[in-house]
Amino acid sequence: MPVLSLGSLSAITHTRYVIHLSDGKRLVLFRLPSIDTAGRARTKNESSDGWSYYAMEAECPHAGGPMEDAQVDIEDSAYIASCPWHAYDFNVETGESSVGIKACTFSVDVQDEIVTFNYSSEGVSVVNLEPVSETIKLKNPCESSTPVAETSPTDQPASAQYLDDNATVCDWCAHILNTSNSEHKIELTARLFAIFSQKEGTSSPMTIIGSSPASVPHTPPRDKLVEVKPGDMQKPGRGGTLKSRIAMLHALANIEQWAIDLALDICVRFAEFETSPESTESARQLPRTFFYDWLKVANDEAKHFTLLRTRLEEMGSYFGALPVHHGLWESATRTAHDLRARISIIALVHEARGLDVNPMTIAKFRAARDDESVQALEVIHNDEITHVTTGHRWLTWICEEEKSDPVEVFRTNVRKYFKGGLKAPFNRDDRALAGLDGRYYENLVY
Numbered sequence: 001m002p003v004l005s006l007g008s009l010s011a012i013t014h015t016r017y018v019i020h021l022s023d024g025k026r027l028v029l030f031r032l033p034s035i036d037t038a039g040r041a042r043t044k045n046e047s048s049d050g051w052s053y054y055a056m057e058a059e060c061p062h063a064g065g066p067m068e069d070a071q072v073d074i075e076d077s078a079y080i081a082s083c084p085w086h087a088y089d090f091n092v093e094t095g096e097s098s099v100g101i102k103a104c105t106f107s108v109d110v111q112d113e114i115v116t117f118n119y120s121s122e123g124v125s126v127v128n129l130e131p132v133s134e135t136i137k138l139k140n141p142c143e144s145s146t147p148v149a150e151t152s153p154t155d156q157p158a159s160a161q162y163l164d165d166n167a168t169v170c171d172w173c174a175h176i177l178n179t180s181n182s183e184h185k186i187e188l189t190a191r192l193f194a195i196f197s198q199k200e201g202t203s204s205p206m207t208i209i210g211s212s213p214a215s216v217p218h219t220p221p222r223d224k225l226v227e228v229k230p231g232d233m234q235k236p237g238r239g240g241t242l243k244s245r246i247a248m249l250h251a252l253a254n255i256e257q258w259a260i261d262l263a264l265d266i267c268v269r270f271a272e273f274e275t276s277p278e279s280t281e282s283a284r285q286l287p288r289t290f291f292y293d294w295l296k297v298a299n300d301e302a303k304h305f306t307l308l309r310t311r312l313e314e315m316g317s318y319f320g321a322l323p324v325h326h327g328l329w330e331s332a333t334r335t336a337h338d339l340r341a342r343i344s345i346i347a348l349v350h351e352a353r354g355l356d357v358n359p360m361t362i363a364k365f366r367a368a369r370d371d372e373s374v375q376a377l378e379v380i381h382n383d384e385i386t387h388v389t390t391g392h393r394w395l396t397w398i399c400e401e402e403k404s405d406p407v408e409v410f411r412t413n414v415r416k417y418f419k420g421g422l423k424a425p426f427n428r429d430d431r432a433l434a435g436l437d438g439r440y441y442e443n444l445v446y
Helices: 169-177 182-199 242-269 288-314 327-334 339-367 371-402 406-417 428-433
Strands: 003-008 016-021 026-033 051-057 071-075 078-082 089-091 108-111 114-118 126-131
Touching: 003 016, 003 126, 026 078, 051 078, 051 108, 071 288, 169 182, 169 242, 182 242, 182 288, 242 288, 242 327, 242 339, 242 371, 288 371, 327 339, 339 371, 339 406, 339 428, 371 406, 371 428
Parallel strands: none
Antiparallel strands: 003 114, 016 026, 016 126, 026 051, 071 078, 078 089, 108 114
């Protein structure tokens, strides 16, 4: 079997890469902390500095979901990658799945500081090793931030303030929610996700809940923004002029910033949530993967904000140049008492509505030959599919634990907490990719 080189260990520093091959195929390379199993010898895919390397096909064999964006967990001393679209899970070493289908995996070898893998076809070479980007474009990255216990939202320091090593997930989420400076908010969000991801699977994972309750704001504060009621927002136009496109991107950037807060708020507000089955003895708390998923969403939304903010500046404007509203947060306030309602309205109504309208927005920018904005909007749209998937996954999990019907739970919450119902047009294809078939949203106008 042909052996293909991926290069030296010193050059492979990211946790995930897409391997582009000359035959047009794509694979995923995972670089993960070695699982500590006492008394065993080092395996051939393991480096001396404590990392293990795995390669598998980049498209989920179920429906083609992007495995480079998979959630990775440890189960029974093995790494399991779950597709972001429908949560099909695969052992990254064997390809085996709990649902019966199998992914193609490729044996990786680390020898003499060189990483290689076995491939199934002759005459194929590695064209490119592309790191999977979670890049957030910070304006002024903080080189060395001083840990603090708490920062007043009304007295924002010149640089983002990091919490100390003992801070919990809830501490961090509350700290970021109370951060009014948008640049600090995205930097801190990226930092939180990095810490949580790096510690997960180690002997000292990040603590979720502290001994004292985190202080969550009624409404996250904002610096130097003119706020108006949603109905008073000026229409952005059809995207044919520069002014119109700036207005559209500005509105989207505002949504992305609120989406950061919504993902963080779901972690801290519902950290102590327990399912409510018929028997209290079988009530379950949220697993750690719940927090990973929503911190990943927050990190994505921070990335989206920076893409849009950067594009606004390239077009001669800036975020804050136009009025904004906080209509999304009003939905959060209405659903602050119930995780099922929160997921239903925020993830499966608002986020899913984005799947409906994003292609039309992209078409407007493409017609204006604004290719740079199109590229940013396409990244955002593809990520948003995975966010709806996350909402669907966790509403389904709760309902399975409580022996209830997720479709009926969703529709009941929409009638109760969302005014006017759901209206066409629907992007049925992308909704289906995220797990939402027509049973969820059809005939839900009232």
